[in-house]
Amino acid sequence: ACGEDVPEVDTSIYGAGENWDNPGGDWAESHFSRLEGINADNVAELGLAWEYDLGSARVQEATPVVIDGVMFTSGVLGKVYALNAATGEELWTFTPEMDMQIARSICCDWANRGIAVSQGKVIVGAADGMLYALNAESGAVEWSVDTIIDHGRGYTSTGAPELAGNLVVIGNAGAEYDTRGYVTAYHVDDGEEAWRFFTIPHDPAEGAQEHAELDAALETWSEETRWDIGGGGTVWDAITYDPTFDQVIIGTGNGGPYPQAIRSPGGGDNLYLNSLVALDRESGEMNWYLQETPQDNWDLTATQPMLLADMEVDGEQRPVIMHTPKNGFFFVIDRETGKALAANPIVRTNWADGWDLEAGRPNMTLETSDYTNGPQIVFPGSPGARNWYPAAYDPTRNSYFAHVLDMGNLLWLPGPVDNVERQEKFLNAGAAILFTPDLEAAVPTLPPPVREAVENHPQWQWVKDQPFKSELRAIDPMTGETKWAVESLGWQDRHGALATKSGLVFHGNLAGQLFARDSDTGEELWRIDTGSSIMAAPMTYSVDGVQYVAVATGWGGGGWGFVPGYAAAYHKGNRNRLLVFRLGGGEVPIPDDLPALQPADEPPAQYEDATPEMIAMGSGLFTANCSICHSNQPRAPLPDLRRMNSGVHGAFQQIVLEGLLVPNGMPRWDDRLNEDQVKAIHAFLIDSQQSLRARELELQRRGLPLDTQSLTILSNY
Ligand SMILES: O=C(O)c1cc(C(=O)O)c2c(n1)C(=O)C(=O)c1cc(C(=O)O)[nH]c1-2
Ligand SMILES: [Ca+2]
Structure with a gap:
């Protein structure tokens, strides 16, 4: 891997053009397109150009990539597709082989959030943690590497690999299991490992930490830390290469188990959980970190997508990251220093009461959120104010378009915190969690001590007076203020966004509609029924002068077992397909409704004497x-x-x-x-x-x- 070229990135051009060369669209991962062929005047003429059956009925979260007329994308468990981007003709597919015992360690469905393309290779992280580099023309495996350090623990992989010059960086999932998070950088040309960065320390009794940053982190964990369970901090989604400072920024995950009283009794920030950490591309050494949620008890991860930009702050142009993690704040962060320049709440929060920019920390309010001594209603709930659903940033309007969920959930300890046993390769979250849009209706069904604690909780009034809110918003990054918002169909109806310079915002919904809205007002300009639930972000590209808009359909992810009654997936089945639109295209073929449910069969008399x-x-x-x-x-x-x-x-x-x-x-x-x-x-x-x-x-x-x-x-x- 010596003597490779490190490709130059031109950061003077913002937004994607004809090509959409990574799942985020451009170097800034802005999900913003400079293309103007489709605009407010003609968007009503959009219709189907082609569709492609992804061959599964699970979950589709990836944003496709298009380079020089070829579309590459990933699906269930890390399957890869290469298609002619103008016609939908299949060029090749790749299905990673794996021992399906892995299904036991996957928390949130068989999702895969995309691929990376470089040096004629398409790179994907399969669910079992294998990283494959495929020949972009044939799909043949050029190299593969096992990214998992310990198969005795519940590691999986769902995120897209990130290109950083001549390297590709990948993390993993499993902070609800028994894992310790890390990312690894490999050389694109031959798969040789370049460096590895662990997000949290290991048991100091077992020898020196792997790198110096962990010695500093160790100070923030208690002596009674349950290192055996794992600790968490998985980098399961966003990793972003920042070409301006030649650094790789990772978003780290929640603590494992969730309750700090089990994980690291006695408090401490538990670095580098729920943080953005900037690593030097060449050495993998840390440039800075910003911990967005210290002392995690709530699965408030910082793994959500990062969007880069140059933005005027106090009269000066600064290179920034826009970040909306699960924890309910909108962060604008200086990419050079890691300092938060703005951190405004976009939903109700009661684990913190605001953010202190001077101190670089939140004002923690553990009295209303730490459930060690009894149940708490915590805002935002663990589905997050934001989650993996990509946002889009339009610099010409200074608007950040993102789906936002304002909802709390109920958390309590199901048992004593001492002597909790590690569950090998299995769930170790250590908390009972109730997700529901109607806590008021659910609470009477709970055991009396939980019920009483809830009804006396300071946030009970929020629950009663202000129902949850699930909406797509246009947000001003520095103030966090909403310019416009449109409600979605329910708390599970969350989706990714695409913005175009021509003034359009595209998004889908679980009922199977795809919309185009006016970026300035949110007004609906076009919609089409597809009959297939949409969560993934649409993207756009052009081939031979024709502009296309593409989106993957498929319901799933966190909470995937509960298909809401308003979802197309409920009535028509969970059709996973790629739908691609162009001006003058046709209707989308709508799947038939599923037959009505029939009464359950008579069960066997096998255990008639069961007590x-x-x-x-x-x-x-x-x-x-x-x-x-x-x-x-x-x-x-x-x-x-x-x-x-x-x-x-x-x-x-x-x-x-x-x-x-x-x-x-x-x-x-x-x-x-x-x-x-x-x-x-x-x-x-x-x-x-x-x-x-x-x-x-x-x-x-x-x-x-x-x-x-x-x-x-x-x-x-
Ligand atoms: O802690 C983790 O390692 C981890 C992994 C994943 C994942 O890999 O999909 C999710 C989460 N946590 C999580 O907390 C979460 O809300 C979530 C939602 C989804 C999804 O695909 O919809 N994945 C995940
Ligand atoms: Ca998690």
Whole structure:
């Protein structure tokens, strides 16, 4: 890897042109296009140019890349597609092979957020942590490298690799599991490792830290830190190369377990959790860090996308990063120093009351957010004020277009904080979390101590008086003020954005509509029904003078088991496709509605003698092990286990303990569950199937639909 060229980046041109050369669009990752072929005067003529079936029904989060007429993008588990960008003709695809036991360590669906293209290679991080460099013309593997340092822990990979000159940098996911976060830089030409940066220290009893930055970080962790569990700090989404200072900026994740009282008892900032950290491209050494959420208890990650710009601050042009992490603040950060120049709240926050620019820290309010001594309603909730959904920045209007969620969730400790056992390669979040748009309705169903604590909570009034708000906004970065906003369909209806110099903002929704709005007012200028749920960000490019707008469809990600009733994925199935539009194009073929739900089959009489204790044990084991994937909600992506047929009932033990369906993505559990436990789970499911069937037969007799959804997601980690 010696003597390679480090490509020059021209930072004087802002926004993407004909090519959209990385998932963020341009060097600034602005999701902004300079193309003006499609504008307010003609946008109403947009129609379908071509569509491409991505061959799955899970989750699509990637923004495609287009270079010289070829589109490259990624999908489920890191599958890669190369297509003719003008016609949709498939040039090649690549499906990474992996042991599907990995499905046990994936928190938030089989997402992949995109690819990197450089030196004639397309680079993707597969779900199992393998990094592949593929020949851009043929799709053949040129090199591959295992980025995971310890396969005995719950590491996965969902983020896009980031190009930094001659290097490609990749992180990983798993802060809800038993991991310690890090990023690794590899040479693009041959995959040789250049450097690795760990985001948190390791147990000092086990020898020297890997690099000097960790010695400083160690001071911010307590002596009782549960290093064995992992600590978290995963870099699962944004990594951004800043060519101006030749540095790689990483966004780090939450603490693991969530409660600091388990993770690092006695407090401390726990560096470098929930931080932006700038690393020198060549050496991997730290230039600066900014911790956005110290002392994390809440999964308030800083992994969300970063957008770069040069911006006038106090009368001076400064190179900045715009960052809206989960924690509810809008940060404008000096790229040279890492100092926050602005940090304004964009939603209600009660883990901090404002941000002190002088001190470079938030004003922490642990009395309303630390749940060590009882349940707390925390704003923003762990879905985040923002999440991975890409924002777009239009420098000509100084507007940042982003989906924002103003919502709290309820957190409490499910048990004592001492002697918590590490769950190997499994969930270790250590907190009970209730996500619901209607806490007021959910609270009466909670155990009395939790219920009372909630009703006496200072933020109970917020919950009662001001419902959650989920909206696309145009925001002024330095003030955080909203210039305009449009409401989305629900708290789960969140989506990425594209802005164009011609004054348009494009975005989709879960009901399957794609919109173009006026950048200055938010006014709707065009919409088209696609019949497929959209979360991913649209992008635009041009080939032979024709401008196209492309978007991937597919519902999933965090909370993926609960398909909202307003989603196209609920009524029409979760069609994953690429839809590409041009002026004068046609209608989008709309999938048919799914057939109506039918009453659950009669379950077998297998455990007719099951005791209530056995069923209760099965219920507890199901919640702890199975429910993160099997939500047992109508139209969920995975089978509702209250609707199993006789064949599946007959093979239940073989599926769960012997791995009969591992190739399909259902892992084996013989390392965590024994035969009696699996019998108890099965007895619980048969019991649930009986009650479901009885209820559904009754609904059917009365001529009523069978769709009854729960609005509440309880994760009892
Ligand atoms: O801590 C982690 O390592 C980690 C990983 C991921 C992921 O890889 O997708 C998510 C999260 N956390 C997370 O907190 C979160 O809200 C989330 C949403 C999504 C998604 O794809 O919709 N992924 C993740
Ligand atoms: Ca997380």
